[in-house]
Amino acid sequence: MNQDQIDQYVAGRMGEAEGLAFEEYCLSNPEFARQVEYEQRLKAGLAQVASGSTAEFVRSEHPLRWSLAAAAGLLIAFAAVISIWTSGLHAPAPTIMAAVTGSSPQGDTSLRLALVRGSETAPALPSGLVRVEIVGLFDAGNFYSVALDRREQNQKIDTIATLNDQRPTSPMSLEVMIDSKQLRLGSYSLRVRKQGSGEEALDFGFVKF
């Protein structure tokens, strides 16, 4: 595979059979796939910039104006990232939620939470001490934070407990204990974030009846 083929694929000019073979090659060659992804992102970024105005492509040089615009853009981006990053990291309430360790009790019941796109019903939290298995893709070598949020009308209104430094139990699951008795009726979500990375958290909703 070469740059011409990457160009053809990204531009959508590759034939169907060749496109399928190209995609399978990408799956077998992660570094090549990254190269293709950069190309896809470059095209997407150019489209995004051009969707506002094409002036940036044909502008003459006005260093001060562009510096100010860049600074404003970065400031907005920084504020957005900080806002998303910090929105759930409030005061912990450790008696409600606890880490699962080798000496943890088995729990009265268990609950399995997974992301189901488009699902309109959230699972119900059983009563008692519940062992909650969060199903996703995790890096077993990293720590994760798990925040328990109370929600109303699909919006987070409060973070009532946060556990940091949680290790996944396998590449596909991470477990915590929740004391159902200490939660009032309503909607909740567990927000799982990989620590030390800028990536978005994953939300796993459930309901306490």
Next chain:
Amino acid sequence: MDFIPGGELSRRIRDGDVSAESELIRQFEPGLRVLLRRRTGGDYGLLQDLVQETLLIVIQRLRGEGIDDPQKLAAFAAQTARNLAIASLRKAERQKTDVDSEATDRNADPTQSVDRIASDLEAALAVRALLRELPQARDRLMLKRYYLDDYDKDLICQELDLSEAAFNQALSRARRRFRQILEERGFAKRDLLSLGL
């Protein structure tokens, strides 16, 4: 890192080797992102969901019944991703036909919007930085012609009075710099690590 053939990965996962599952994710995730980015129309949230769903299906299948030809694990994963993308598209089309658009606006998923904006913002910021660094308006216009206007290389060279060698050199430089900008800002890492890799 070394690439582990599909047959070996399949066998190790079937035997309960957890590190093989991590290795499968590391190997396949970049390619799945390429494949699904093309089929999710810029919906960053959907892209992430489908990559994750594909990997879960593949791992669960290998843990259980396995696949007919383990040597073709990459092909199996690619086809799984395509099928999920098609199913997702069909579902979206069905929703389009019978949904109350006002109600949809009222109940818009804010998380998905944030994902989408964040994704666009990152790429756009890196492109803006790249465009600022390009000293000549000709180079900026060349990128637009090539990536957005879909002009043929010869036509661009003719319009901008460039030799083919100069065109290739400028394009290659722009690509390298774009990648560097994303890496410097941590955007690339964030994207590539979005599944916990």
